[in-house]
Amino acid sequence: VFKRFVEIGRVAFISFGPHAGKLVAIVDVIDQNRALVDGPCSGVRRQAMPFKCMQLTDFVLKFPHSARQKCVRLAWEKENINAKWAATRWAKKIEAREKKAKMTDFDRYKVMKAKKMRNRIIKHEMKKLQKMASKKGKKPEKSEKPEKPGKVQKSQKVQKAQKAQK
Amino acid sequence: MAGEKAASEKKPGEKAASEKKPGKKKPGEKKPAEQQAGQKEVGDKKKKVKKHHASRNPVLARGIGRYSRSAMYARKALYKRKYTAPETKIEKKKKEKPRATITKPVGGDKNGGSRVVKIRKMPRYYPTEDVPRKLLSHGKKPFCQHKRRLRASITPGTVLILLTGRHRGKRVVFLKQLATGLLLVTGPLVINRVPLRRAHQKFVIATSTKVDISGVKIPKHLTDAYFKKKRLRKPKHQEGEIFDTEKEKYEITEQRKSDQKAVDSQILARIKKVPQLRGYLRSTFCLSNGVYPHKLVF
Numbered sequence: 001v002f003k004r005f006v007e008i009g010r011v012a013f014i015s016f017g018p019h020a021g022k023l024v025a026i027v028d029v030i031d032q033n034r035a036l037v038d039g040p041c042s043g044v045r046r047q048a049m050p051f052k053c054m055q056l057t058d059f060v061l062k063f064p065h066s067a068r069q070k071c072v073r074l075a076w077e078k079e080n081i082n083a084k085w086a087a088t089r090w091a092k093k094i095e096a097r098e099k100k101a102k103m104t105d106f107d108r109y110k111v112m113k114a115k116k117m118r119n120r121i122i123k124h125e126m127k128k129l130q131k132m133a134s135k136k137g138k139k140p141e142k143s144e145k146p147e148k149p150g151k152v153q154k155s156q157k158v159q160k161a162q163k164a165q166k
Numbered sequence: 167m168a169g170e171k172a173a174s175e176k177k178p179g180e181k182a183a184s185e186k187k188p189g190k191k192k193p194g195e196k197k198p199a200e201q202q203a204g205q206k207e208v209g210d211k212k213k214k215v216k217k218h219h220a221s222r223n224p225v226l227a228r229g230i231g232r233y234s235r236s237a238m239y240a241r242k243a244l245y246k247r248k249y250t251a252p253e254t255k256i257e258k259k260k261k262e263k264p265r266a267t268i269t270k271p272v273g274g275d276k277n278g279g280s281r282v283v284k285i286r287k288m289p290r291y292y293p294t295e296d297v298p299r300k301l302l303s304h305g306k307k308p309f310c311q312h313k314r315r316l317r318a319s320i321t322p323g324t325v326l327i328l329l330t331g332r333h334r335g336k337r338v339v340f341l342k343q344l345a346t347g348l349l350l351v352t353g354p355l356v357i358n359r360v361p362l363r364r365a366h367q368k369f370v371i372a373t374s375t376k377v378d379i380s381g382v383k384i385p386k387h388l389t390d391a392y393f394k395k396k397r398l399r400k401p402k403h404q405e406g407e408i409f410d411t412e413k414e415k416y417e418i419t420e421q422r423k424s425d426q427k428a429v430d431s432q433i434l435a436r437i438k439k440v441p442q443l444r445g446y447l448r449s450t451f452c453l454s455n456g457v458y459p460h461k462l463v464f
Contacts, residue, residue, distance in 0.1 A: 105373045106373065106443075109442070109445070113445065
């Protein structure tokens with residue numbers, strides 16, 4: 001039922017507070033509510049932090065409890081947590097949300113145009129294949145194909161839109 | 167008269183002297199070379215009125231001078247100085263008196279036929295205060311002297327979203343701020359049918375999109391007076407025709423068309439350089455579900 005546990009070396013994401021949005025490693029547990037926490041590679045000084053503002057990630061580092069910052073840093077860099085974090089869907093979603101909030105009026109227009117174009121292309125392909133399917137009678141194979149070419153084009157359009165946003 | 171003769175006598179004398187000796191007092195009309203050599207007299211050279219001699223009548227005791235009137239007359243050489251100029255002014259004034267009365271014909275019999283009427287009559291009422299005393303006020307300036315402010319987000323070339331007026335929701339290019347503080351704005355016309363127009367700063371959203379308008383020359387005759395609405399007011403007391411004489415329909419003058427072309431041609435070139443900007447200016451701004459203006463970044 002629970003897959004992520006509070007343990008020494010667990011990397012956590014801080015959801016609110018002064019260090020919101022940063023990653024830290026749990027170095028030690030102080031009591032039921034607080035942990036000693038350190039984020040040498042994310043700009044968080046070694047400090048006590050309540051569990052409530054931490055959200056556990058999938059990453060665990062290997063260092064003994066109450067290890068000094070140098071050790072935590074070594075372990076962090078060895079595991080390359082920063083790169084791994086950036087590759088997770090969680091981090092990507094956060095980034096996308098931030099980008100969306102920063103969109104200017106012009107960007108919104110460009111995104112709207114890109115989405116419109118993409119949807120048109122998808123619809124066009126769908127219609128084509130539906131037509132083929134209806135012409136040749138009922139054949140279940142045809143219904144699977146339309147998704148793949150649509151998806152390939154989708155990713156291209158999404159990339160374009162993201163570039164426009166940037 | 168005698169004085170004038172004396173003055174004219176002085177001039178040739180002076181000129182002769184100055185020709186020989188540069189360095190003496192010279193009239194200002196002289197050649198600059200000679201002037202530079204000598205010292206100049208301050209003031210007019212024709213009448214040596216400016217330089218006042220000290221009193222030629224030494225004081226024996228307070229109120230008592232050494233010389234009598236006649237002696238002083240001689241000492242001051244008043245026989246030479248007789249000024250006649252003021253008289254001519256009086257003569258002139260006597261001629262220029264305007265007409266004070268006028269005779270007007272009067273109707274009815276046994277009335278004498280005409281009356282002599284004053285042209286400028288005395289006032290029939292004198293107010294207790296000639297100029298009514300105004301209450302003290304501080305810093306109340308008329309509109310023309312108000313300070314005009316412009317939001318920092320609005321710079322020449324910014325794309326603005328108009329919020330009021332017949333062009334509400336349209337995205338428009340900002341050109342400059344006019345003297346009354348209103349913003350001069352253009353569609354451009356071919357893109358969204360917004361002509362050169364004034365917009366109010368308060369009723370406009372400034373986006374962060376900017377068009378580079380650095381070299382664009384906006385004609386100088388585009389001022390507030392150019393854009394002001396014209397209203398014909400000729401009350402000829404013709405009921406039924408009153409509404410016809412006033413401009414019911416606004417007609418676009420040729421000057422407006424030419425100005426529009428002149429400005430837009432420069433701007434359109436720059437708009438084309440930015441991809442998708444033309445389509446952006448063609449579109450209108452609107453809110454929909456889940457879109458909150460206070461959360462939007464413009």
